[in-house]
Amino acid sequence: MKYFNFIFLLVLTLEISAQSDAENIKKIYSQSLTDGKSYEWLRHLSNNIGARLSGSYGAEQAVAYTKEELEKLGLDKVWLQPVMVPKWIRGLPEFAYIETKQGKTTHVNICALGGSVETPNGGVRAQVVEVMGIDELKALGKDRVQGKIVFFNRPMQADLINTFEAYGGCSDQRYSGAYEAGKLGAVGVIVRSLNLRLDDFPHTGSMTYADLPVSQRIPSAAISTNDAELLSTMLALDPSLSFFFKQNCQQLDDVLSYNVIGEITGSEFPEEYIVVGGHLDSWDLGDGSHDDGAGVVQSMDVLRLLKISGITPKRSIRVVLFMNEENGLRGGKKYAEIAKSKNEKHIFALESDSGGFTPRGFSFDCSDAQFQKVLGWKELFKPYLIHYFEKGGSGADIGPLKSDGIVLAGLRPDSQRYFDHHHAANDTFDAVNKRELELGAATMASLVYLFDTYGTAVEITNDTFKD
Template identity: 70%
Template sequence: MNKLHTIGFFILLCSAFAKAQLVQTSQADSLMLKSIYDYSLTESKSYEWLDYLSNNIGGRLSGSIQAQRAVEYTEKEIAKFASRTELQSVMVPKWTRGTPEFAYIQLNDFSTINVNVCALGGSIPTREAGIKAGVVEVTSLEQLAQIGRKEIEGKIVFYNRPMDPTKIQTFEAYGGCVDQRYSGAEEAGKYGAVGVIVRSMNLRLDDYPHTGSMSYGDLDVENYIPAAAISTNDAEKLHTYLSLDKNLQFFLKQDCTVWGDVESYNVIGEIKGTKYPNEVIIVGGHLDSWDLGDGSHDDGAGVVQSMQVLETLKKLDYQPLRTIRVVLFMNEENGLKGAREYAKQAKAKSENHIFALESDAGGFSPRGFSFDATEDQMKVVHSWKKLFKPYLIHYFEKGGSGADVGPLKDSGTVLAGLRPDSQRYFDFHHAANDTFDAVNKRELELGAATMTSLIYLFDQYGVVDNSMD
């Protein structure tokens, strides 16, 4: 610990002379980043926490017992290094999957082929005996209008537009497809469909169906129809069989339930700032997850990395100038109620959030950050790039930050999101294989170290005050 103490003291000395964002980064910053990475790769707790969240608690859908256990566990762990913890009450939707879904294709010779499906989050069930109907395959919501009610009524609509493999950033490919999942049932319901099957949001061909949130929008309740995802392999299979027998029948049975809202919590912990305690920096991920896997990448990784930021700074004896807070948001997956409540309370208390960092893109090898910030603020960020070069962190671009920090945008907070390598993310996203073994310890730790480094720099140098522009 001697070396760490010395470095911490050196940094304190240097920071005493720092004049906010105008100062040049110093040798002390390089040393601090080295300490952060070294600690993260050798003694940090993130992987152990993720093991517990994933393997001891499991999938943490909003309103579930597991979500409540995760609230209690993380608060207990955060209390070990934070000077203050808080459970922030929030009402969240509760939806349960029920017994495993069952689906098959029935050809005109009455032979059947089982396929892998799962109910989309928020969907109603089928009737107890299941539904069986002909299938209309489309590749977009717009195509429904062209086809018209006559052909759609009484049928199951099959949305089969794949993610675009030529997009280098896979989140872009996801963004170009997810309307089918989110609004597919609403649109098909308008034309009298009896159900929808959506190709899983997955770039890979495999057997896992991927769930995710959906909405009936403004549809009248009597027009609500069951919605399920089908694995990419089985989407290809269904497409092939439809080309051979357009009158085939599709059977779907699911018994999920939409319940009323229940109380849950955002988990908050902080280390008070020594110089500017009223300037708040937050780092967070979402504590809820889908129910099929154990939510290790989405977003167990972001949760433990955010906790790790504070634990690392504490263990390195770093005394932050500003207040650094970890926020574990509840209900990102199907409502964003936790994020909205947090922003509402921050506003009500007139808290000055200068910077908010989110990790919700998986526990993969980190590449950098995307920012929701002004050009002047980006200039400051770019002046820090050289500090990250030894750690192969290169991506510092304007772009989306994250769903949970989004509601703070109105307050003028600089927002950012960790950007790990995205190539494998949708192999696991919202599926049964999003499990602990899919996360690499070093990659998780490198992400946490990269986040800690950025939080440290914002703590040292603050943000460009836009009111001065």
């Protein structure tokens, strides 16, 4: 009978808390969709400030603007966390054309990859070797690569449902292409843009020369998917055609920048931290609305939504707007370094850096037992059509926080349109839908609310009751 009462009370308690969780989550979604701030913040960040590459004036303005806006929210603390960041500039617009052996030229759309060196003053002109990847390049060997421009043309795989998987399957060409081709004596690298759509936008992104001596560092650019198709077709007809490109980019000395941080201090466990964030920097083409203006304003609104929904966090909730995710990850590393040096106990970190599209769920980097606990909350998200709870990666900026016990998570929005805009001039405000952005902010706030309420400690399971 005593046992029965215990069960009864347990069930009753679970029911009451489940009910109030459902109500609180409903309030959060409703507030976001009727009184959200994320879209208005993004409008300013995108249209009034624009591109925010680390070390740029835009990045500086974005730091000032988001700090000011967080200060208006009445959080317990708002501060800047200094961090030295790389500064790379694009310089004059890139210029490229294909030239047939008859001397006819066709202009093509390229952009320098972030971190690339410039071309010599007169540009680079050479014959082209088309390869489908780094393995194929290596197999060609020095003889057939020396003095040539290497054209990496492996397209993203269209029949993968998750477009991030398709991205992951091709990004080595962009990141390591110049390194590998430089070792073989190539004079330049042209990479097919990481875009599933056929269009005219070249997509930039980070690349490395690793340990390559300066003399072997060759200029590297992305070419639009339409022009990659064109170049490939023309090469099939005339393998001896030449390609010309000129770019003016430069790596300058590191400069001082900041992570922007705001905190609601916990009412019961102030020394336990929950982080929600996105990255404040963007590439210099477009205005970084999806990557990652969306994640920035959603993260800011998480704290605001909790406040206006009348939720008093037990734990300390921090919004962290990381600087320099795109070409260095210095902000993410700095935040983790300081947190470690201060011995701050971080229990949960959530990043939104996959675009501002309709949220579908989360990917969790945690133990199996913690994941089971999280799965117990999934039903609460069903009314909001959030269905994707899977183990997997989280986000680049929060990665350095990884340690035993912490749960890391990434928001997973619908991914179909993301790479149409990613790192390109069309990553702009008009490509973001207000409701989709707001649904993302509410989904994040709801998960933060649950982690704040229940923590990450793994509770007694049914097994505990076994003899």
